[in-house]
Amino acid sequence: MRKFILSLVFALIALPSFSQTVKDEVAIFQNAFGIEKRTLIENNMKVDESKAAEFWKLYETYENSRRAIGLKRIQNITKYAENYENFTPESINAIMKNALDVQKEMTSLWGSTYKKMSKVITPVEAAKFIQAEMYIENTIRQALLEQVPLIEELR
Structure with a gap:
C-alpha cells in the first residue's frame, strides 16, 4: 500500500506542471490510472493465479464503468465552468x-463491484480493492475540487 500511495502522490505532484485546464488534468489522470493503475492494483492485490483471469475480467468491466462515470463528472464540471x-x-x-447523481453512480459501482469480486476473491481482498479505488477516486475529486472555484453568491 505504501508504494501505491507514493505512486499516487507522484502523479499528483506532476499534474500541475502538465495541465492547463480541468480537462487536461482529467486526461492525465485517466492516462495515469488507466495504464499505470492496473500495475498499482497488481502490486497491491496479489490475486491467486487460479482466480486472476476472472478478477481481471471484473476489473476491466469496472474500469470501463468508472471511466464513463468520470466523463459524466467532467461534462458537469465543464458545464459549471461555462456557466460560472x-x-x-x-x-x-x-x-x-448531476454532481450528486454522478456520486451515487460511483457509490453504486463500488457496491456492485465489491459484491461480484467477493465471489471471485475473498471478501477481504475485494474490500482491499474497493478501499484502493475509493482512495484513488477521492484523490482525483480533491485535485479537481482544488481547481474549481466556489460559487459566488447568486444575485
Missing part, C-alpha cells in the same frame, strides 16, 4: 443534481 459567470438558481440546481 451567469449562474441562475435553475442552472446551479441542474449542475448539483
